Amino acid sequence: MLISLVGIMKKKVFITTVLIFLFVASVFGATMPQSGTIEFTGYIEGDIYFIVDSLQTSSVDLLSDSLSPTGSGALIGKWTLRVDNPPVSPTKFYVTYTYASLANEEVDDKIDFVLLESMGEDEESDSLVERSSGDTFEITNEENSITTTARFLSARLTDEGLTTAMKAAAVEYSSNITVTLSSD
Amino acid sequence: MKKILFVLLLIGFLSFGLFADQVKLLDIYGFISDDSQITLSVTPALSDPIDLRHNSLLQYSDAGNGVKVGTWTLSYDDLTTSENYTIKYNYGALESDDTSSELEYVLYEKVNSGNFVAKEDEDTSTITIDGTSSSDGTASRDLYIKLTSDASDDVFTFAPAEDYESTITITLLGS
Secondary structure, three states, X not given: OHHHHHHHHHHHHHHHHHHHHHHHHHHHHHHOOEEEEEEEEEEEOXXXXXXXXXXXXXOOOOOOHHHOOOOOOEEEEEEEEEEEOOOOOOEEEEEEEEEOOEEOOOOOOXXXXXXXXXXXXXXXXXXXXXXXXXXXXXXXXXOOOOEEEEEEEEEEEOHHHHHXXXXXXXXXXXXXXXXXXXXX | OHHHHHHHHHHHHXXXXXXXXXXXXXOOOOOOOOHHHOEEEEEEOOOOOEEOOOXXXXXXXXXXXXXXXXXXXXXXXXXXXXXXXXXXXXXXXEEEOOOOEEEOEEEEEEOOOOOEEEEOOOOEEEEEEEOOOOOOOEEEEXXXXXXXXXXXXXXXXOOOEEXXXXXXXXXXXXX
C-alpha cells in the first residue's frame, strides 16, 4: 500500500511540475524581448593632392621688360596643394623650390634668375615674393577643413643675370625648377 | 489521521529520489503556445569596415538606398492565428574615439513592397504574421544606412580614423 501511494504521489508531482513549466514558458515566452545587434564599422582616409602645372607655352625673350630685374616676371607655372581630412593635430607642409641658372649648351653663359611666388596670376610687383633655390614655403593645415593652397610662379632675371644675358645671343636657354612637397 | 497523511507524504517525497527507477508509466499533458515559437535572428551584411568617404552609396546625395548592413528575420512555427509583432530599433551615430568625432546616419528598413522606410533611433515597426496562411515560416527585413547631409560633408573634412563604429540593436518586443 505504501509503495502504491508513493507511486501516485510521484505521478502527481511530475505532472504538476511539467504543467507549471509549460505554463511559465507559454506566458513568458511570448513577452520576453529578443534582440540582436549589427556592428557597423567604418573608416576615413586622408588624401593629399599636389599638382605642378607648367604655364609657359613658348620660349620667352630673356631681354623682355617683364624679365628685367625690376619687372613683374614671366609666368611659368603654378602649384596646387589640397589636403582632405587633415590630421587632428595641425600638420605642417613644406613646398621647396630647387633650381639652377638658365644654361645653354652652345654658349658657356649661365644666366641667373629668381623665382617669384604670387597668389594670383596678375599680381602687382610689390606683392611678389622672391624664392631663391632652396627656399621653402610653409603651410599649416587645421583640423576639420579642406585646405587648398595654390601659388603662381614667375621668373625674372637678377642684375647679374641681365648682364650675362646681354653678352651673347643664343636660343634654347633652359632651367629645370623642381617643386617638392614634404611634411612633418 | 492528518499526522499519518503528513508522514506518508513526507516519506513519499523522500523516497522519490531513491525509488525513481521504479516508475513504469508517466503521462504528460500540456500545450504549446503559438507565441512561444517566434524567434528573432539578426544577420550582419558587412564583414569589413566601410570606406565612409569614398563609398558613394553611403552619401546623402546618392540617389540609391544606401548600403545594406544586415537583415533581421522572424521565424515561427505552429502559429495558427494572425498576430502583430513589434520590432524596435536602437542606434547612435558612428563614433571615433581616436578623433572624438561623430557621423550621423539614418537607418532604412526595406519593406515587402520594395520601398525604403527611414527609421530613427527608438522607432518601431509592426510586422503582421498570418499563421493561418501557408508560408515558409519566416518574415524578414533588410536594413540599409545612409549618412545624413551634414555627415556627408563631414567625411571630407574630418580627420582620418579607422575606428568609426556604431551598434544597431533590433529588439522583438512581442505581440
